Amino acid sequence: MNTNKVLIMCGGRGKRLGKLTENLPKPLIKIGDKTILELKLRNYIQQGFNNFILCVGYKGDLIKEAVKQFGLTGVFKFSDEGEPAGILKRLYMAKDLFDERIIVTYGDTHTDINLLQLYESHIKSDNEATIVVAPIQNPFGLVEFDRVSKVTYFKEKPVLNYYIGYAVINKSALELVPHKIIDMPDGEGLVMFYKILMAMEKLGAFYHSGLQITFNTEDELRIVQEKFINFYTAREGV
Numbered sequence: 001m002n003t004n005k006v007l008i009m010c011g012g013r014g015k016r017l018g019k020l021t022e023n024l025p026k027p028l029i030k031i032g033d034k035t036i037l038e039l040k041l042r043n044y045i046q047q048g049f050n051n052f053i054l055c056v057g058y059k060g061d062l063i064k065e066a067v068k069q070f071g072l073t074g075v076f077k078f079s080d081e082g083e084p085a086g087i088l089k090r091l092y093m094a095k096d097l098f099d100e101r102i103i104v105t106y107g108d109t110h111t112d113i114n115l116l117q118l119y120e121s122h123i124k125s126d127n128e129a130t131i132v133v134a135p136i137q138n139p140f141g142l143v144e145f146d147r148v149s150k151v152t153y154f155k156e157k158p159v160l161n162y163y164i165g166y167a168v169i170n171k172s173a174l175e176l177v178p179h180k181i182i183d184m185p186d187g188e189g190l191v192m193f194y195k196i197l198m199a200m201e202k203l204g205a206f207y208h209s210g211l212q213i214t215f216n217t218e219d220e221l222r223i224v225q226e227k228f229i230n231f232y233t234a235r236e237g238v
Contacts (some may be wrong), residue, residue, distance in 0.1 A: 119168055142154070161207075
């Protein structure tokens with residue numbers, strides 16, 4: 001068991017899920033007989049982590065109560081900036097709850113990333129933050145053209161590297177955040193923060209080619225349910 005803390009973003013509503021999130025925050029949607037959040041916490045505990053910060057917002061009281069009902073062994077702290085807060089503000093306001101650095105994940109997605117490997121990759125570098133990138137095949141052809149509309153580049157369904165939200169971030173990096181970007185909505189402030197670190201050559205990448213599951217609509221939820229169940233059934237020691 002290690003003492004590194006894991007921060008889980010649980011503040012969004014998931015509006016595109018319609019009625020499913022009218023009375024329930026997205027991380028409490030069930031996959032099989034357990035919520036997404038419980039499955040994630042059990043997976044992290046199995047990896048050796050037991051110290052968590054949950055950044056809540058939309059119906060945060062339901063998440064706080066649910067965590068109590070999970071009956072898991074661990075330390076759970078909550079940071080509640082309300083529903084409108086963007087990701088960067090939630091992260092910034094939670095910085096007093098951790099020490100040198102924090103592992104950042106999301107309560108409504110799942111990957112099979114080894115968090116300890118991610119953490120160790122970061123501390124071996126001189127980066128202020130390390131973000132997880134994953135290969136995703138673009139379903140369309142990629143085209144570039146010049147000012148006179150002559151096509152200069154074409155590639156059919158390229159595999160591109162996408163940022164998938166997970167990261168390790170130094171507390172010292174958050175001290176560099178300009179106050180004017182803290183209140184930017186959704187993920188806009190976080191992207192600006194990463195661009196600042198990139199300009200300083202202090203932003204690293206951790207490549208992950210394994211499982212990555214996310215959903216934003218009811219149709220996508222139906223598609224990923226089987227993947228979630230298969231993944232966790234294989235690890236039902238938790």
